[in-house]
Amino acid sequence: MNDRIKTNLKEDILWLKCSNCKEFIFKRIFEENLKVCPICGFHYRIGAYERIEMTFDDGIRGFKSLFEDIVSKDILGFTTSEPYSLTLEKNREKSGVKEAVIVGTGKVKGYEIAAIIFDFNFMGGSMGFGVGERIIRIFNYASQKKLPVFAFIASGGARMQEGMVSLYQMPRTIIAVEKFKEETRLPYVSIFLNPTTGGVLASFAYLADYIAAEPNALIGFAGPRVIEKTIGRKLPERFQRSEFLLEKGLIDKIVRRNEIRDFVSWWCRS
Amino acid sequence: MKRFAFDFENELINLESEIDRLKSIKQLSKEDSRKLEELEKIYSEVYRKTYSNLTPWNRVQLARHPYRPTSLFYINRLFKGLQEIKADRRYPDDLSLVCFIGEYKGKKTAIAGIEKGADSRERQKRRFGMPLPEGYYKFIRLLEIAEQLKIPVITFVDTPGAYPGIEAEEKGQALAIARSIQKMLFVKVPTVSFVIGEGGSGGAIALACADRIYVLENAYYSVISPEGCASILFHDEKRAPEAAELLKLTADDLFKLKLIHGIVKEPLGSAYRHPEETLRNIDKTLENALQEISSKDVEQLLKERHQFFINIDRNINNLVK
Numbered sequence: 001m002n003d004r005i006k007t008n009l010k011e012d013i014l015w016l017k018c019s020n021c022k023e024f025i026f027k028r029i030f031e032e033n034l035k036v037c038p039i040c041g042f043h044y045r046i047g048a049y050e051r052i053e054m055t056f057d058d059g060i061r062g063f064k065s066l067f068e069d070i071v072s073k074d075i076l077g078f079t080t081s082e083p084y085s086l087t088l089e090k091n092r093e094k095s096g097v098k099e100a101v102i103v104g105t106g107k108v109k110g111y112e113i114a115a116i117i118f119d120f121n122f123m124g125g126s127m128g129f130g131v132g133e134r135i136i137r138i139f140n141y142a143s144q145k146k147l148p149v150f151a152f153i154a155s156g157g158a159r160m161q162e163g164m165v166s167l168y169q170m171p172r173t174i175i176a177v178e179k180f181k182e183e184t185r186l187p188y189v190s191i192f193l194n195p196t197t198g199g200v201l202a203s204f205a206y207l208a209d210y211i212a213a214e215p216n217a218l219i220g221f222a223g224p225r226v227i228e229k230t231i232g233r234k235l236p237e238r239f240q241r242s243e244f245l246l247e248k249g250l251i252d253k254i255v256r257r258n259e260i261r262d263f264v265s266w267w268c269r270s
Numbered sequence: 271m272k273r274f275a276f277d278f279e280n281e282l283i284n285l286e287s288e289i290d291r292l293k294s295i296k297q298l299s300k301e302d303s304r305k306l307e308e309l310e311k312i313y314s315e316v317y318r319k320t321y322s323n324l325t326p327w328n329r330v331q332l333a334r335h336p337y338r339p340t341s342l343f344y345i346n347r348l349f350k351g352l353q354e355i356k357a358d359r360r361y362p363d364d365l366s367l368v369c370f371i372g373e374y375k376g377k378k379t380a381i382a383g384i385e386k387g388a389d390s391r392e393r394q395k396r397r398f399g400m401p402l403p404e405g406y407y408k409f410i411r412l413l414e415i416a417e418q419l420k421i422p423v424i425t426f427v428d429t430p431g432a433y434p435g436i437e438a439e440e441k442g443q444a445l446a447i448a449r450s451i452q453k454m455l456f457v458k459v460p461t462v463s464f465v466i467g468e469g470g471s472g473g474a475i476a477l478a479c480a481d482r483i484y485v486l487e488n489a490y491y492s493v494i495s496p497e498g499c500a501s502i503l504f505h506d507e508k509r510a511p512e513a514a515e516l517l518k519l520t521a522d523d524l525f526k527l528k529l530i531h532g533i534v535k536e537p538l539g540s541a542y543r544h545p546e547e548t549l550r551n552i553d554k555t556l557e558n559a560l561q562e563i564s565s566k567d568v569e570q571l572l573k574e575r576h577q578f579f580i581n582i583d584r585n586i587n588n589l590v591k
Contacts, residue, residue: 075527076516076517076518078516079516080503080504080516129582129583133583136580158471158472158493158494159493160493160494160499160502160503160517162493163492163493163516163517163518163519164491164492164493164517164518164519164524164527164529165527165529165582166493167471167472167475167492167493168475168529168579168582170448170451170472170475171451171455171475171479171579172579172580172582174448174451174452174455175455175576175579175580178452178455178456198444198472199471199472199493201444201448202443202444202445202447202448202451202472203447203448203451204448205448206444206445206448207448207449207452220439220443220444221432221434221438221439221443221444221447221472222432222434222435222438222439222443226434226498227434227435227436227439230433230434230435231435231436235436239436239439240439248440248442250442250445
């Protein structure tokens with residue numbers, strides 16, 4: 001299903017058509033509703049800064065982005081039709097973020113938190129060195145400053161352009177999580193967004209104390225196409241979606257976007 | 271009988287078949303015996319040519335060779351008095367991941383291996399070496415036993431990846447892998463890993479976060495299969511050889527990147543032609559590795575294990591041009 005809202009009107013449109021329920025919705029109401037369809041409740045994909053804007057007190061102004069200078073580089077000399085370094089540049093321009101994850105601190109309902117916020121628009125939220133290192137740093141920082149950690153995951157998994165260096169971000173981030181758990185008595189909470197898959201799910205993301213997901217997010221180790229190819233048949237409709245995972249006991253809760261601030265602040269209360 | 275051959279081995283295999291055919295004839299004609307002599311003369315040259323200068327893709331092919339020794343070959347030969355550890359106590363035993371307690375040079379040792387199976391019937395049974403979540407949970411059980419007994423853990427990795435199926439997803443494949451990595455990173459005993467064939471992504475690293483990580487010369491260890499990478503990059507799986515080149519997945523490349531501790535040499539012609547020598551090389555490597563790490567106290571061991579992963583950036587920054 002396409003997560004981007006379809007529009008058949010011009011730039012200054014007032015109305016949008018929901019790609020899920022096909023109903024026309026007022027653009028202003030859609031924005032006010034945190035990019036969730038007010039009719040069918042479909043959660044549209046949003047960028048890291050949109051997430052920050054709607055989650056933190058004072059939005060983006062209230063958020064301090066940290067370790068911005070840490071970014072991935074072309075370690076392997078990975079060149080196809082273009083060098084990987086150019087792919088990175090293009091993604092920075094396209095998404096407005098320098099890496100597939102933003103880490104930093106800010107307040108939610110008055111509580112100071114450390115946050116990990118993926119941006120799926122940047123190379124599918126894939127985890128290479130830059131992403132892994134930022135995650136490690138924020139866990140260490142949260143441990144020093146005694147802040148709870150909230151991770152908003154949206155990722156296709158490990159970033160293949162950095163080869164095994166990307167896969168090694170799995171143990172690296174897990175070491176950081178464990179260190180945080182050892183050094184603090186504070187919660188680490190993951191919120192799985194659409195989609196959360198592969199090496200990100202199978203490492204630090206799943207080792208949170210508590211795991212929530214937005215409605216209808218695709219969550220799984222293997223992608224649906226890979227599974228279909230292996231088993232040679234179509235997958236059931238709701239397979240690997242948040243509601244399915246909740247039913248199977250693989251996550252704790254489904255949290256709608258408009259409940260997230262309440263949810264986060266609940267975990268911050270002592 | 272037609273022998274199995276990868277494209278790059280074709281010339282050699284045809285030559286071998288022809289030599290075998292001629293040898294099997296009881297009374298060779300003059301012409302044929304001259305031909306046999308001729309062929310035997312060029313044989314070693316063709317052999318050398320076939321296996322020298324292997325491309326990364328050729329190594330991936332060798333890593334997947336149906337005659338390549340699998341985990342159980344090495345396990346059965348290196349260890350004595352094997353006691354198998356069965357299942358995770360929640361689901362029936364996952365045969366794609368085998369666990370044992372055995373003896374290595376007279377000392378108790380915990381052993382785990384991802385096992386592809388040696389023939390086609392066994393391969394079906396063992397899901398071609400693609401573990402289910404319960405396989406990883408069984409491995410975690412083994413690590414706990416090793417901790418209790420204070421004995422080292424040796425793992426053999428040979429998997430295209432963790433099993434991608436409905437059942438695996440329903441049982442939480444991702445969490446099983448995360449937990450396996452976590453337990454291996456923090457287990458309070460010395461650990462040694464060998465990637466002996468395919469080191470397929472998350473399913474492989476779940477058993478490879480050790481104090482010493484070795485990759486066999488013709489094994490590969492990769493974030494994604496070359497086919498998977500090619501289908502994303504080029505929308506064409508057939509371009510896997512190019513992807514194999516890009517991914518830097520050979521033992522040689524990984525050692526240069528300082529992502530592994532060493533390479534286990536295979537004789538010219540690879541492990542499937544020389545299982546005994548390959549076994550001896552693994553044996554030597556293992557013995558040395560255990561000697562290096564067994565004397566360290568637990569705190570030091572874990573600190574160094576973690577530093578190895580955490581500090582990869584130092585090496586990387588030196589490599590970026």
